[in-house]
Amino acid sequence: MITVTDLTKRYARHTAVDHISFEVHKGQIVGFLGPNGAGKTTTMRMLTCFLPPTSGTATVAGFDVLEQSFEVKKRIGYLPETPPLYPEMRTVEYLQFVGSLKGLAKAELAKRVDYVCDRCAIVDVKDKLLGKLSKGYRQRVGLAQAIIHNPDVLILDEPTSGLDPKQINDTRELIKSLAGDHTIILSTHILPEVEQTCEQVIIINKGKLVATDSVSNLQNRARGAESLLVEIGARNGLVDPAKVQTRLELVPGVSRVVLKNKRENRSVFEVESRKGLVRGDLARSIVEAGWDLNELRPAAVSLEEVFLQLTGNVAAAPAEEAAVTAGVK
């Protein structure tokens, strides 16, 4: 649906976007991730034909953003970082204006306005002045505006910035529910957002593409080694953690065993190993020792770690700790 090849935007003094290439398939939700000033907004502005690229090409639905911008504009819905609202207009008036701007015929327009109001839960503020709406509603009207002409592609620039936690949740749910009909690119610098809403991640930093992959692959890629969580229980008496540790460390391939959590008759260990199939050996070893293997699962690595590793942030250590514990629970 979207193909970006060597896209570059250069300003007089710096390069905002530097030879970025990626592809987005139909119906996907893609998270565009990067710290502030990484070039997310600039890239999105080039995709929406707001800014012309310095070099490279981008096509949306098969149309070039520079050569066939008119066709591209018909097929995208765009929500900039601040929703483009006219404070003196009422919600319905505004949606009608945007709809006719996007080329909807009169009969269809009324239907679409009703539909998007319903979809984005803004029916209650239909007749209110946009200038008087709360931040959450403004954002939703912004989204309604972006989908009014049922575009193939939705481009959302930080759709949850400045909202309170409940509004963030609602907005994410709304975006997810839109995914079936539209191909969505959303930018964010909040990592959990990508984990929760997106299937695919594109990470950029300082204008350069750092990684592009599915969320789960990226999590796997984060470490060269695999990390497993093992919960061991015993029916009679206690399991001595030290004993377990020494025994598990003998399993070939295991590099480190750490006790994570200890309760009366079950303990959770994190087992780090080289990538490979150690799970079988691990399970056998536990059972042969007479313990119960309650659980054996890969420890989820949070995207935060991936992100920090990929963007080479030095201050990774404390964040990593927090992220791992978050992943365990």
Add this chain to the structure above:
Amino acid sequence: MRNVWVILRKELRSYFVSPVAYILLALFAVIFGFFFWNILGFFVFRGMESQMRGQMMPMNINEDVIRPLLSNVSVIGLFLIPMITMRLFAEEKRTGTIELLATSPVSDVEVILGKWLSAVILYASMLLLTAVNFLFLFKYGHPDWKPLLIGYLGLLLQAGALLAIGTFISTLTKNQIIAGAVTFAVCLLLWILEWVSGYETATWARVAAYMSVITHFESFSKGLLDFKDAIFYVTLIFFGLFLTARSMESLRWRS
């Protein structure tokens, strides 16, 4: 063309939803009314004077009332035009709604025409309101209506040209005050350029005087439709709108 209409309607709505349009209409009506009352008063005074002296002086309502009135109105226009155009683009740039327009399937030319036409329509409605005053002239006198109509056409053309320039200046900044102030300065300059012809006859002075919007209003105020003057205004309109289009294009390459 449909898009021009969409933009035009939106602009007119924002003029008439906010107090902007009403304040401008009221200001214009009051100032126009004062000029009308003043000039008519002088006309009546002169009429009485000539009667008292017992000698009939040649008096013509078109020459002595309508003509000076229209000349004065064209000057009031210079002051109000910046207030009409200053928000057209500056406001969209400030609030970020320009991104909506720029990423919608409408061309720059359609946006510019829609905005400029809405400004022209607002100015035309201001002029229309002043027609009330002339009803009295027609009730109690017998002015010729053709010169009056041509005078109004001249006012509209002159305003169209200045509005086009104001629209261009509005694309240059995010700040409405700056847009308004610069537009006012430019309008004023285009007006007083004519003064140099009072003492200087060199070529540069003739060119400067020719550039003045007042010079070309002379014929319209007399009720003459001079195509040279009409073409001057039309050219200025095209020039202003052309600059606006270039400025909008460069906006993308700059920001």
